[in-house]
Amino acid sequence: MKSVPVEVVAESAIPGPERINLLGMDRRALEGFFARMGEKPFRASQILKWLHARRVTDFDAMTDLSKALRAKLASEAEIRVPEAVMDQRSADGTRKWLLRLDGSNAVETVLIPEKSRDTLCVSSQVGCALECSFCSTGVQGFNRNLSTAEIIGQLWYVNRLLDAEEPGRQVTNVVFMGMGEPLLNFRNVIPAAELMKDDHAYGLSKRRVTLSTSGVVPYMYRMAEVTDISLAVSLHAPDDALRDVLVPINRKHRLSELMKACRHYIADKPHRRITWEYVMLDGVNDSDTQARALVKLIGDIPSKVNLIPFNPFPGTDYRCSGDARIRAFSDILSRAGLVSTTRRTRGDDIDGACGQLVGKVADRTRRRQKREQRMRVAQP
Ligand code: SAH
Numbered sequence: 001m002k003s004v005p006v007e008v009v010a011e012s013a014i015p016g017p018e019r020i021n022l023l024g025m026d027r028r029a030l031e032g033f034f035a036r037m038g039e040k041p042f043r044a045s046q047i048l049k050w051l052h053a054r055r056v057t058d059f060d061a062m063t064d065l066s067k068a069l070r071a072k073l074a075s076e077a078e079i080r081v082p083e084a085v086m087d088q089r090s091a092d093g094t095r096k097w098l099l100r101l102d103g104s105n106a107v108e109t110v111l112i113p114e115k116s117r118d119t120l121c122v123s124s125q126v127g128c129a130l131e132c133s134f135c136s137t138g139v140q141g142f143n144r145n146l147s148t149a150e151i152i153g154q155l156w157y158v159n160r161l162l163d164a165e166e167p168g169r170q171v172t173n174v175v176f177m178g179m180g181e182p183l184l185n186f187r188n189v190i191p192a193a194e195l196m197k198d199d200h201a202y203g204l205s206k207r208r209v210t211l212s213t214s215g216v217v218p219y220m221y222r223m224a225e226v227t228d229i230s231l232a233v234s235l236h237a238p239d240d241a242l243r244d245v246l247v248p249i250n251r252k253h254r255l256s257e258l259m260k261a262c263r264h265y266i267a268d269k270p271h272r273r274i275t276w277e278y279v280m281l282d283g284v285n286d287s288d289t290q291a292r293a294l295v296k297l298i299g300d301i302p303s304k305v306n307l308i309p310f311n312p313f314p315g316t317d318y319r320c321s322g323d324a325r326i327r328a329f330s331d332i333l334s335r336a337g338l339v340s341t342t343r344r345t346r347g348d349d350i351d352g353a354c355g356q357l358v359g360k361v362a363d364r365t366r367r368r369q370k371r372e373q374r375m376r377v378a379q380p
């Protein structure tokens with residue numbers, strides 16, 4: 001493991017609570033912002049390009065805006081970008097950054113380089129309130145939601161770094177699989193996903209932006225109304241009794257409801273499928289019988305199954321299934337015609353693998369309250 005502190009990224013404007021951070025505004029928000037200033041909607045495209053595609057943070061450098069508009073922007077808005085406090089590199093090439101959000105909070109963002117793509121795993125919350133028993137993010141509790149600027153800032157930051165290291169290199173895929181449950185931060189996550197897809201910002205296709213949820217059913221329906229990004233569902237168990245233990249939100253939204261919401265999400269979307277995540281836990285959810293039950297549960301939904309070897313963390317009693325067991329489980333899925341891949345564990349030597357992200361949670365005093373709220377998930 002290699003850890004190096006990284007230089008602080010300069011901010012272009014003096015932060016102040018009254019100034020709006022343009023980094024967190026998607027096209028719609030920017031068009032509204034410019035309309036209020038009496039400006040035309042095309043200003044949104046110009047700003048998106050400067051901020052996200054060119055990563056220019058100085059209003060004075062935005063040469064296709066009039067001097068007067070630049071001055072107005074500088075007085076009313078700011079461009080606040082993240083600052084990394086830690087940069088780690090795994091032996092397998094996986095990289096993890098700890099990004100400072102404010103005086104007491106930081107989140108982790110992980111880059112998984114592969115031959116033909118660079119996937120960024122972004123965080124959406126500091127911690128997570130859902131307390132899945134096999135996840136270290138859940139075990140540490142919830143602190144706060146990330147703003148849209150803090151979410152998109154992760155992609156902004158990593159793209160800037162990659163481009164500096166290797167001109168032209170950019171993140172090709174984004175997965176909301178870092179810290180937090182993205183659907184419980186719906187109002188900030190969706191605009192961030194829109195920015196990722198916007199041609200003037202990051203231009204990623206809907207297939208290259210994937211939101212992973214543990215199954216917050218009401219928000220899955222809302223998601224279907226407002227976006228077409230790819231959906232991954234953390235299933236982990238083929239029946240309610242076991243899923244209640246592993247993924248406690250299942251006590252609120254049962255599997256039958258979850259399956260209905262998944263079918264709804266891909267209905268009328270040709271060639272789309274659900275990615276199911278299934279963490280392989282030794283002796284818990286990895287038997288042949290459970291593999292067959294899984295086939296029965298999802299068999300009629302266009303699917304891809306990701307079997308994820310369990311990544312251990314201090315204090316957990318779970319163990320990862322053995323290789324032979326994972327193969328046997330996967331064979332049953334394949335024989336039933338389900339596409340399944342076993343995800344290679346990446347970045348575990350820097351605690352950057354799935355479920356190992358903990359960031360830095362400063363305020364744990366609200367944790368008990370949050371836990372009480374846990375099962376009272378807000379309805380949209
Ligand atoms: N909250 C969302 C997204 C973040 S978790 C969700 O649960 O889907 C991203 C993925 O990592 C999920 O599939 C989650 O179940 C999995 N995961 C969590 N802890 C893990 C662990 N210790 N080992 C392997 N995968 C884990």
Ligand code: SF4
Pocket residue numbers: 128129130131132135136137138139178179180181214234
């Ligand atoms: Fe939260 Fe996802 Fe971890 Fe569950 S697996 S505790 S929903 S981050």
